[in-house]
Amino acid sequence: MKIQNKKRHSKLRIIILVTTIVVASLFGLFYLYKNNKIPFLEQSSHDTNNSSIDYGPASQDQIKSGNAIKQDSSNTEDKNNVQNSSTDNNATKNITISILSTTQNNANLHIATSIDRITSDGSCIMTMTQPGSNTVSQTVKVQPMASYSTCQGFDIAISGFSGQWNINIIYKNGDLTGNISKSITVN
Amino acid sequence: MNKNKYILTTLSIILGLLIQNVSLTLNVSAIQVQGWDAGYIIADGIFTDNRSMNVAQIQAFLDSKVPVCDNWGTNGSTPTSRRDYVLSKGYALPMTCLKEYTENGLTAAQIIYDVSQQYQINPQVLIVLLQKEQGLVTDDWPTEQQYRSATGYGCPDTAPCDSQYYGLTNQINWSAHMFRAILNNSPTWWSPYVLGNNNIQWSPNASCGSSVVNIQNRSTQALYDYTPYQPNQSALNAGYGTGDSCSAYGNRNFYLYFTGWFGSTRGDYCLSSLNDTSTGIDFKKIQKSSPDAGEFMIYSGSSTSCVEFHTWSQGLANWQNHTASNSSNINLTDSSIQYADLNGDGKDEAILIGLKGTASGKIEFHIWNDDLRSWKDHYISNAATIDPTVSQVSFADLDGDGKDEGILTSLTSSVSGSGNIEMHVWNQGFGSWKDHYISNAATIDPTVSQVSFADLDGDGKDEGILIALASTVSGSGNIEMHIWNPGFGSWRTHYITNQLAKSVPIPPQL
Numbered sequence: 001m002k003i004q005n006k007k008r009h010s011k012l013r014i015i016i017l018v019t020t021i022v023v024a025s026l027f028g029l030f031y032l033y034k035n036n037k038i039p040f041l042e043q044s045s046h047d048t049n050n051s052s053i054d055y056g057p058a059s060q061d062q063i064k065s066g067n068a069i070k071q072d073s074s075n076t077e078d079k080n081n082v083q084n085s086s087t088d089n090n091a092t093k094n095i096t097i098s099i100l101s102t103t104q105n106n107a108n109l110h111i112a113t114s115i116d117r118i119t120s121d122g123s124c125i126m127t128m129t130q131p132g133s134n135t136v137s138q139t140v141k142v143q144p145m146a147s148y149s150t151c152q153g154f155d156i157a158i159s160g161f162s163g164q165w166n167i168n169i170i171y172k173n174g175d176l177t178g179n180i181s182k183s184i185t186v187n
Numbered sequence: 188m189n190k191n192k193y194i195l196t197t198l199s200i201i202l203g204l205l206i207q208n209v210s211l212t213l214n215v216s217a218i219q220v221q222g223w224d225a226g227y228i229i230a231d232g233i234f235t236d237n238r239s240m241n242v243a244q245i246q247a248f249l250d251s252k253v254p255v256c257d258n259w260g261t262n263g264s265t266p267t268s269r270r271d272y273v274l275s276k277g278y279a280l281p282m283t284c285l286k287e288y289t290e291n292g293l294t295a296a297q298i299i300y301d302v303s304q305q306y307q308i309n310p311q312v313l314i315v316l317l318q319k320e321q322g323l324v325t326d327d328w329p330t331e332q333q334y335r336s337a338t339g340y341g342c343p344d345t346a347p348c349d350s351q352y353y354g355l356t357n358q359i360n361w362s363a364h365m366f367r368a369i370l371n372n373s374p375t376w377w378s379p380y381v382l383g384n385n386n387i388q389w390s391p392n393a394s395c396g397s398s399v400v401n402i403q404n405r406s407t408q409a410l411y412d413y414t415p416y417q418p419n420q421s422a423l424n425a426g427y428g429t430g431d432s433c434s435a436y437g438n439r440n441f442y443l444y445f446t447g448w449f450g451s452t453r454g455d456y457c458l459s460s461l462n463d464t465s466t467g468i469d470f471k472k473i474q475k476s477s478p479d480a481g482e483f484m485i486y487s488g489s490s491t492s493c494v495e496f497h498t499w500s501q502g503l504a505n506w507q508n509h510t511a512s513n514s515s516n517i518n519l520t521d522s523s524i525q526y527a528d529l530n531g532d533g534k535d536e537a538i539l540i541g542l543k544g545t546a547s548g549k550i551e552f553h554i555w556n557d558d559l560r561s562w563k564d565h566y567i568s569n570a571a572t573i574d575p576t577v578s579q580v581s582f583a584d585l586d587g588d589g590k591d592e593g594i595l596t597s598l599t600s601s602v603s604g605s606g607n608i609e610m611h612v613w614n615q616g617f618g619s620w621k622d623h624y625i626s627n628a629a630t631i632d633p634t635v636s637q638v639s640f641a642d643l644d645g646d647g648k649d650e651g652i653l654i655a656l657a658s659t660v661s662g663s664g665n666i667e668m669h670i671w672n673p674g675f676g677s678w679r680t681h682y683i684t685n686q687l688a689k690s691v692p693i694p695p696q697l
Contacts, residue, residue, distance in 0.1 A: 005421075053244065053311075054448045055251040058325040062447060065427035066322030066653065070333065075319055077332060080347045097347060097394060100379055100415050101386040114378035114415060118341045118349040143377050144349075146340050146365060146413045150376040 097124075097171045097178035100150075104187060109156045114148040115171050115178060122173025124151030130165050142171070161186045219442060220423045220450075225387070226401040228442055229312075229452035229561060230323070232493040235370065236309045238399035245310055246296035248448075249286035249324065256284035257328040269328050272300030278331045288334065291354050298356050306363035311449045313338075313359055319440040333579045338362040344391050362413070369409035380411045382561070386410060388403050388435075389419040395433035403561050414438050453511050469526055472535045484524060494524065496537070496559050512559045514539055519573065527591035528552065529615070536563065540580050543572045550580065552593070552617055570595055570618035576633060583640030583649035585612060585673070593617055594640070598633050606630060608638065609649065610675055626675035628653055643670065651675055657688055664688055 058066070101112040113124065120142055128136040139155035151169065163187055171178040233239075238247070246618050257279035260269030290294045299317075303310035318324040320339035334354070339644045341352030352361055368376035376566045377410060380387070380402055388397040402408050411417075413435035421430030424441050430436075445452050460513060469482055481503050485495040493511040500507040517524070522545045526535035537559060541551035550573065552566040573580075582591040593613040601609045603625060610624040631638075635657045640649040651671040661667060661683060668682040 015637070053248060053450075055239065055247060057254060058252045059447070061427040062444065065443075066318060066325035068429070069322040069436075069440070070326060070329075072223045073336070073339070074330075074332065076344065077336070077342075077348065080343075080345060098391075100388065103381060103383070103385050105381065105383050110381055112415075113386070114379070116343045116345050118343055118346075118352070126461065144341075146338075146362065148343055148415070150377065150379045158349075 036130070083181075089154040093176045095171055095173075095176050095178035097169060097180045099167065099169065099180055101183050102182070102184050104158065107157055107159050109154075109158045109161075109184075109186065111156070111167065111169075112150075113151040113169060113180075114145075115142065115150065117149055117176075118144045118147075119149050119173065120144050122171060122176065124153070125170045125172070126151070127168045128152050128156065128165050130161075130163060133163075142173075156184050206668075219426055220439060221417075222446070223423055223439070223442055223455075224453075225417050226407060227403045227453065228407045228410050228438060229445065230493055230560075231370070231404050231406045232511065234309055234312055234366075234409075234454055235307050236311075237307045240300070240310045242296050242300045245314070246286065248296065248314065249296060252324050253286055253327045255327065256282070257288065258282050258284075260328050262327070273328075273330060276330065276332070282328050282330065284327060284329060288355065293356070295355065298359060302356075302359045302363045306367040308363045308366050311445065313363065314364055314367070315441055315444045315448070317359075318444050319437060324444075326409065339349075340365075352356075366409045369412055370405045372384045372405065378408060379407050379415065380410055382408060385411070387417045388414070390416055390433045390435040392433065392469075395419070396438075403558065410438055410441060414441075421436045430601075467525075468473070472526075473535065482526075489574070494539075500594065510559045512555065514553075523575070525580075525582060527587070527593075528584075529582075529591055531588065532592040534676070538582075541572070542575050542580060547573055548572060550617075566617045568593075568613065569619055570611075570613075570617075579633075579638065581638070581640055583651075584642070584647070585640075585649055587646065587648035589647075590615070592621065596638050597630070598638065599630050601625070601630060605637075608653075624675045626651075626671065627677055628669070632668050648673070649685065650679070655688070 003091045030037075076109050094114040098114045099111060100114050101110070103110045103112075111126065115124075122142050124140050124142060126138045126140070136156060138154050138156070140151050142149050143152045151171070164183060166181060168179070202436045203695070247490060257263075257269065260273055260280065260282060261267075263269035263272075264321070273282065275625070283403070285295050291300060293301070299310050299313050300623045302308070303313055314324060314360040316338050321329070321333040321337055323329055323333055323337060326333065336348050336353065337358040338356045338361070340358050341349035365376070367373075369378055372378075382402055384399050384401050386397045387400045389395045398417070400411075402411065414435075416435035416437065418436060418439035419430060419434050422434035422436055424430065425434070427440075427443055442452060458667065469484065481499040483497040483499070485497070494514045494517055496510045496512060498507045498510075499505070519538060520539070523542060525538050525540060527536075527538060528535050530536070537555040539553040539555070541553070544671055546552045547567045548571065549570045550570045552564075552568065553562055554564040554566075555561070556563045577597070579596050579598060581594045581596060583594055584591050585594075586592070592615075595611040595613070597609040597611075601607055602611070603609060603623075605625045606629060608626045608630055610622075610626065611620055612622040612624070613619070629654070635655070637654050637656060639652045642649045643652075644650070650673075653669040653671070655667040655669070661681070663683045664687060666684045666686045666688050669678055670680040670682070670683065671677070672679045
């Protein structure tokens with residue numbers, strides 16, 4: 001019994017010793033890390049006091065975000081390919097067109113659009129109407145951008161245009177068509 | 188036994204708490220996006236700095252981000268999970284990481300560098316683009332699809348990518364081409380967004396709404412043309428993480444990765460290295476009825492390649508703000524920066540003055556907006572460019588109307604042949620002359636004397652002051668100030684200061 005007790009005590013001492021060393025080491029490592037004293041383990045957040053390039057390994061956040069970007073891109077491509085192959089090619093295809101921005105700068109109204117295809121084909125017809133008043137119409141070409149296409153316009157002189165207006169924009173390219181309307185107030 | 192258990196349990200709790208504390212501290216540092224400015228994502232000077240990295244530096248950077256490439260896809264959750272996924276997609280093995288990828292015999296680093304030089308785009312911008320669109324920089328098992336659409340060019344949200352844009356070189360090339368077109372305000376490349384106010388949506392889902400963003404420079408305009416959404420608060424609160432259903436991440440991730448890897452996108456913190464810079468100090472009135480603020484200016488040699496303004500708070504002991512302007516470095520022999528209240532609103536405008544070598548061949552005045560990042564006005568004057576060692580341009584309110592007038596002062600040789608110092612005062616807009624004055628003082632050597640303007644008597648009108656710095660008129664040996672009467676034809680007062688003339692180095696004109 002005594003011998004067994006001695007063995008237990010020595011085991012316990014070893015456990016306590018190892019745990020103490022581990023705890024002390026962790027405290028030490030933590031202190032060095034927080035004070036940037038570990039040359040091989042630089043903190044990933046860039047020091048904004050200088051503009052040097054960060055040649056350290058990517059942080060876990062950066063890797064995780066990169067993985068999410070990769071996953072999202074892959075999923076989008078898969079989804080779009082499936083949708084595209086299942087579309088009836090003989091039917092009229094609807095294209096999503098959006099008004100990204102309507103901006104009044106000085107005497108001009110600038111309308112930014114996005115067409116959810118990459119194309120320079122077709123045209124955009126914009127009609128701006130005010131009930132009981134004039135109608136303004138413009139037709140412009142289409143320009144491909146990085147991840148969408150845009151109607152190459154519209155900049156409309158708005159002198160004397162104050163009040164509520166309805167904007168309608170139609171994208172048309174053969175049997176591909178898209179349509180968007182929006183109501184705006186011109187100051 | 189109970190005692191032993193108690194000791195072990197206590198040690199376990201301490202260890203557990205310690206590990207949790209370390210982990211919490213590390214996580215906290217990653218939360219939230221700091222310094223995001225939707226209207227000014229990156230300075231033009233940084234966006235177009237094509238000298239920021241050479242090929243070897245780009246290669247070293249790519250190497251550092253993926254130390255070991257998982258070419259055979261064995262490092263997933265199981266030894267075959269990545270490999271199975273890749274093969275199920277119909278992609279080939281082995282996979283190639285960006286650091287070792289080649290196309291047409293060129294490494295990715297070389298391709299990035301070559302395109303950056305061709306379009307004068309910062310290679311760091313292109314590196315970040317590869318990361319924000321496909322995660323290629325940090326990915327240790329990238330697929331063919333990621334290289335095919337490496338910068339997301341030609342890939343709409345709801346339709347398949349356009350194959351005419353496929354390939355790493357092609358992708359980077361098209362992206363840089365588009366950026367350059369927007370930066371140049373190319374008439375053949377229509378930009379959906381414009382400088383100034385724009386409504387920018389939070390996400391492709393229009394029902395999520397939008398807010399007005401004042402786009403302040405071409406680089407920010409180019410980024411929104413590329414990715415037409417801004418991050419909402421939820422996306423910004425999430426750091427690199429996920430926000431809510433109305434969050435878009437493209438421009439946030441561009442900002443986060445750029446600042447994380449290459450430093451400030453606006454160069455707001457570059458005072459740590461001021462070697463080989465041209466600098467100056469001036470004072471400006473920021474608000475009516477408030478003390479003038481001291482401003483430390485870096486004309487050239489700044490890390491941002493832009494003229495920088497660093498404003499002291501009152502007491503001059505701390506910084507109030509730092510601004511990298513929209514103007515690239517200037518040469519002080521050709522240009523100067525001054526402050527003047529041109530519109531009489533009680534606040535000084537910063538003015539970049541082109542004295543010599545201007546495109547128009549005339550003296551030019553470029554007035555900054557308050558933010559120093561965009562221009563309020565540009566004026567081409569009626570006066571031909573000057574030699575700054577012969578003449579000077581100053582601002583003073585000579586007539587006391589609350590607005591400063593521009594004054595061209597002939598110092599070493601007179602325009603009319605009078606042999607005296609002459610003052611030629613511009614009308615507002617600098618297109619015509621308001622007054623011409625031939626002073627009573629002979630022309631001077633600007634290394635010995637200088638002409639300045641200030642309201643010394645507090646009557647609301649600035650007086651002209653001839654300052655004898657290095658050689659005195661009266662023989663006193665001290666710096667002397669000779670104050671002109673209005674019209675510069677006679678002296679009002681003469682002062683001999685308490686400062687020895689010889690010990691004073693003549694400061695460069697601001």
